[in-house]
Amino acid sequence: MSGVDLIGVTKVFGHVRALDDVNLQIASGEMVALLGPSGCGKTTLLRSVAGLERPTSGRILIGGQDVTNVPTRDRPIGMVFQSYALFPNLTVRQNIAFPLEVRHRPAAEVKARVDQLLELVRLVPQADRYPNQVSGGQAQRCALGRALAPSPAVLLLDEPLSALDALVRTRLRDEIRRVQQLVKTTAIYVTHDQSEAMAIADRVAVMNHGRIEQVARPPELYESPATHFSATFVGSRNALELPVVNGRVVLGGAFDVPAPAGATDRAVAFFRPEDVEVTSTGAGHPATLEVKIFLGSTTRLHLLTEVDGRQARFYADMPSREALAYEPGAKLAVRIDPADVKTFPVE
Amino acid sequence: MTATTVTSVGETREPLRPARIGQAIMFVGLFTYFTLPMVAVFLYSIATRWTANILPDGYTLDWWVSAFTDQAVIGAFGSTLVLATLTAVLDIAVVVPAAYWSRVRNPRIRTIVELSAAIPFALPYLVIGFGLLQFSGIVAPALQGTFPLLVVGHAAIAFPFLYWAVDGAMAAAGIERLSEAAEACGGSPAQIVRRVVLPNIKPGVVTGGLLAFATSFGEFAMVQTIARGVYTVPIWSAEAIRSYSGESGAFNRLAAVTMVNFIVLFALSAAVVYFNRGQTVRLLPGARNIEQREQG
Amino acid sequence: MNATSPTVTPALEAGVRSGIGARVRQWLGAWLPALPLLALVSVALIGPGVVLVAQTFVDANGLTLDLWGRVLGQPVNQDAIVTSLALGICSATLTLVVGAPSAWLISRMLAGRRAFWLGLLNVAANFGGIGLAFAYLATLGSVGMLTLILQAIGLPFVPPRSSSFLALLMAYEYTNIPLFVLLTIPAMGIVRDDWWEAAQTASATRWQFWQRIGLPILSPFLVAGWLLIFTWSIGIYGIAYGLAGQSGGTAVHLITLQIGTALQSDILLGPARAAILAVVLMVIASASLITYRILLRRALRWF
Numbered sequence: 014m015s016g017v018d019l020i021g022v023t024k025v026f027g028h029v030r031a032l033d034d035v036n037l038q039i040a041s042g043e044m045v046a047l048l049g050p051s052g053c054g055k056t057t058l059l060r061s062v063a064g065l066e067r068p069t070s071g072r073i074l075i076g077g078q079d080v081t082n083v084p085t086r087d088r089p090i091g092m093v094f095q096s097y098a099l100f101p102n103l104t105v106r107q108n109i110a111f112p113l114e115v116r117h118r119p120a121a122e123v124k125a126r127v128d129q130l131l132e133l134v135r136l137v138p139q140a141d142r143y144p145n146q147v148s149g150g151q152a153q154r155c156a157l158g159r160a161l162a163p164s165p166a167v168l169l170l171d172e173p174l175s176a177l178d179a180l181v182r183t184r185l186r187d188e189i190r191r192v193q194q195l196v197k198t199t200a201i202y203v204t205h206d207q208s209e210a211m212a213i214a215d216r217v218a219v220m221n222h223g224r225i226e227q228v229a230r231p232p233e234l235y236e237s238p239a240t241h242f243s244a245t246f247v248g249s250r251n252a253l254e255l256p257v258v259n260g261r262v263v264l265g266g267a268f269d270v271p272a273p274a275g276a277t278d279r280a281v282a283f284f285r286p287e288d289v290e291v292t293s294t295g296a297g298h299p300a301t302l303e304v305k306i307f308l309g310s311t312t313r314l315h316l317l318t319e320v321d322g323r324q325a326r327f328y329a330d331m332p333s334r335e336a337l338a339y340e341p342g343a344k345l346a347v348r349i350d351p352a353d354v355k356t357f358p359v360e
Numbered sequence: 361m362t363a364t365t366v367t368s369v370g371e372t373r374e375p376l377r378p379a380r381i382g383q384a385i386m387f388v389g390l391f392t393y394f395t396l397p398m399v400a401v402f403l404y405s406i407a408t409r410w411t412a413n414i415l416p417d418g419y420t421l422d423w424w425v426s427a428f429t430d431q432a433v434i435g436a437f438g439s440t441l442v443l444a445t446l447t448a449v450l451d452i453a454v455v456v457p458a459a460y461w462s463r464v465r466n467p468r469i470r471t472i473v474e475l476s477a478a479i480p481f482a483l484p485y486l487v488i489g490f491g492l493l494q495f496s497g498i499v500a501p502a503l504q505g506t507f508p509l510l511v512v513g514h515a516a517i518a519f520p521f522l523y524w525a526v527d528g529a530m531a532a533a534g535i536e537r538l539s540e541a542a543e544a545c546g547g548s549p550a551q552i553v554r555r556v557v558l559p560n561i562k563p564g565v566v567t568g569g570l571l572a573f574a575t576s577f578g579e580f581a582m583v584q585t586i587a588r589g590v591y592t593v594p595i596w597s598a599e600a601i602r603s604y605s606g607e608s609g610a611f612n613r614l615a616a617v618t619m620v621n622f623i624v625l626f627a628l629s630a631a632v633v634y635f636n637r638g639q640t641v642r643l644l645p646g647a648r649n650i651e652q653r654e655q656g
Numbered sequence: 657m658n659a660t661s662p663t664v665t666p667a668l669e670a671g672v673r674s675g676i677g678a679r680v681r682q683w684l685g686a687w688l689p690a691l692p693l694l695a696l697v698s699v700a701l702i703g704p705g706v707v708l709v710a711q712t713f714v715d716a717n718g719l720t721l722d723l724w725g726r727v728l729g730q731p732v733n734q735d736a737i738v739t740s741l742a743l744g745i746c747s748a749t750l751t752l753v754v755g756a757p758s759a760w761l762i763s764r765m766l767a768g769r770r771a772f773w774l775g776l777l778n779v780a781a782n783f784g785g786i787g788l789a790f791a792y793l794a795t796l797g798s799v800g801m802l803t804l805i806l807q808a809i810g811l812p813f814v815p816p817r818s819s820s821f822l823a824l825l826m827a828y829e830y831t832n833i834p835l836f837v838l839l840t841i842p843a844m845g846i847v848r849d850d851w852w853e854a855a856q857t858a859s860a861t862r863w864q865f866w867q868r869i870g871l872p873i874l875s876p877f878l879v880a881g882w883l884l885i886f887t888w889s890i891g892i893y894g895i896a897y898g899l900a901g902q903s904g905g906t907a908v909h910l911i912t913l914q915i916g917t918a919l920q921s922d923i924l925l926g927p928a929r930a931a932i933l934a935v936v937l938m939v940i941a942s943a944s945l946i947t948y949r950i951l952l953r954r955a956l957r958w959f
Contacts, residue, residue, distance in 0.1 A: 112858035457689035484891025491704025516700030
């Protein structure tokens with residue numbers, strides 16, 4: 014059993030509450046992504062689990078053991094850093110062997126384990142190269158091997174892909190997931206990239222201002238954001254601020270939904286571009302097509318409409334073949350299924 | 361520089377730090393070590409008699425007065441200031457164009473200059489001075505023992521400081537990009553230098569100039585070797601220190617002069633640190649490469 | 657380092673014609689602004705060096721090695737060479753022991769405190785020569801302040817003779833330690849915090865980190881610093897002159913002091929003896945500097 018429990022974890026720096034009463038339970042073998050913008054506290058939380066930051070209050074348990082006051086080197090963890098942090102004077106092989114050698118494992122055992130890990134992260138040809146002789150992707154794989162060498166209870170990853178090129182990033186992301194599922198290590202993965210978090214994790218914890226706003230499996234997070242922040246951060250959504258009239262939020266002929274609880278006289282309606290139904294004739298709210306952006310299999314239409322006496326813009330995504338029919342300047346009608354509209358009070 | 365690094369708003373890493381006690385002891389020790397001699401010199405300069413007790417028997421300002429009304433002393437300070445100023449000015453005039461050109465036009469200049477910059481660091485000033493004396497005897501005997509020759513010598517040994525400072529400032533300002541942009545806007549070379557290059561490397565020029573000034577200010581070996589006639593503060597000090605058991609007060613006056621020397625250096629150093637805003641002035645040949653790779 | 661393609665000024669472009677004139681103009685275009693500096697270096701550094709070396713092989717009768725034999729055979733010169741080397745080695749080693757930890761600590765400080773120490777170090781590093789010699793006397797001379805303090809406490813403290821090896825060593829340290837620290841602080845930045853964090857997550861102790869990662873990476877730079885201080889120390893003149901310049905027989909013998917004496921008091925044979933000794937210094941210093949450069953290049957191979 015090697016789950017992680019975060020209980021009331023708070024971290025205060027002067028006047029700043031980097032972490033504000035964070036509670037999270039991570040099951041053994043699960044990969045949880047901490048997702049949020051810079052300054053939301055995700056890295057601080059990860060480093061608290063590692064022991065590189067000491068929480069002001071709260072408890073951290075790994076595998077049921079309270080490690081809150083245990084120094085980093087005595088915690089059963091392995092960590093992958095954004096900057097790789099490979100030791101430049103050691104080869105790839107020696108870097109991976111490092112955690113085992115400082116634990117004084119016998120040489121034969123070390124060699125066997127390192128060979129196994131080199132196979133696992135697919136770095137056998139680069140085994141005797143130095144960090145400045147390998148590419149970014151290879152360096153990060155070496156870092157992963159080093160983190161896994163002592164068979165840690167928890168694997169911690171701090172934005173491991175941020176320093177890499179886009180193409181390498183996707184490949185390595187999938188690689189990390191493959192390895193994690195193979196060795197079944199509990200893992201915490203910090204990122205600010207929502208598509209990365211959703212692609213890789215079993216569950217995603219969305220953080221903002223030191224608090225966890227929502228923890229859910231990726232599909233659920235995508236479909237049903239629980240807060241205004243989750244809605245804006247996860248998936249690219251349209252957001253229109255609309256007046257609340259008679260307890261309902263209405264956008265002309267497009268949709269008519271009940272107002273959210275706690276709304277005053279205005280509310281924000283979120284809906285996804287792919288849920289916008291567009292026709293050139295027929296019923297719906299009038300909108301003008303400003304520009305078409307070709308994205309490959311889909312095309313994004315930038316639409317201009319009038320709301321509450323003012324201009325508002327939003328996007329509609331449709332298969333590119335259908336989008337061919339519309340030209341900039343066209344007058345269109347839009348409808349959105351009320352089930353696809355989520356409303357929140359204005360913040 | 362990696363003191364503490366801020367990863368995101370409000371977060372700081374706790375870096376590698378040894379025991380607080382050990383640190384404190386080391387620094388108190390170092391601080392005492394460096395300031396004690398200065399305290400001693402200062403007390404000497406205001407003491408009437410000081411041969412037996414921890415502190416002087418009495419205090420007086422007589423030594424300061426007699427030192428700074430002495431024509432020899434005033435003359436020495438004058439010569440030293442003029443010498444140091446000319447050294448700095450000559451160095452700036454000679455180094456800035458070379459550094460600029462090595463960056464925007466001819467990288468081979470850099471190799472030669474860096475190699476030459478190692479010479480004053482490796483060869484003692486005494487040897488360079490002696491060599492210069494011999495060399496001038498062969499090439500231009502009229503200049504032997506003269507003030508201009510001394511300026512040339514000082515400029516040669518001080519130029520590395522200026523080069524490192526100016527080169528560093530040019531790197532930090534991205535002078536190649538700025539020059540290209542200025543050229544694309546239609547600027548002439550003279551305009552570029554005056555309006556784009558010089559303003560952007562001001563901290564480097566000032567720092568380097570101050571260091572060159574300081575080098576010349578305290579230099580003794582070359583002055584003694586090359587220009588017997590030139591009377592600088594170090595020469596005066598050497599004569600004063602010689603009169604150990606001689607005239608009373610010679611040592612005390614020397615203390616006053618040394619104190620002024622120290623204050624000048626202190627002011628120069630404060631200015632250098634101020635202009636660099638806490639960054640280290642990179643003197644170690646090759647250290648620049650380290651820093652570039654670190655930040656690259 | 658950013659490599660840029662050379663920018664060709666319009667004026668140069670317009671002036672290109674075939675022939676020698678064009679080649680000269682092109683060459684000037686590449687080197688002109690650097691010529692004053694190169695002239696200064698040639699005249700004041702390179703020329704003198706060459707002349708000195710040449711002079712050691714020429715006497716009244718022409719080309720000869722006699723001078724070398726005579727000068728190096730004299731006991732006082734041999735003593736000077738040995739003592740200079742010993743003083744250089746001792747000073748550099750002592751500097752390394754005190755300076756390395758100090759450089760490390762200062763490089764880790766926050767900007768404000770670091771600026772304070774950098775300022776202090778800058779002053780001490782530049783404060784040499786006669787002034788420092790006098791400051792030493794004022795502190796540790798026979799009636800120096802520290803001497804008086806220690807005696808007043810009750811310690812039977814007798815300070816070393818001011819022209820002795822030990823006195824010179826202590827005085828040298830005053831400028832050498834700050835110089836070493838200033839020179840090695842940039843190199844300290846090479847050891848990154850995230851390596852230490854990574855080592856911690858891999859369960860290494862502080863000692864294991866330094867032993868396996870920190871010191872192997874830093875040591876070439878520290879040795880390079882040692883070499884520089886060594887080179888600098890053997891060439892010190894002002895401090896030595898102030899403390900031991902004219903104390904006659906009991907004073908310590910150094911190459912630099914002997915050169916000074918030879919130039920000032922020995923009109924006939926002085927220049928020749930001084931030239932030989934100067935060249936000896938040049939050779940030692942050059943060897944040291946070459947070793948230094950090789951060391952640095954090797955040190956940077958992992959970066």
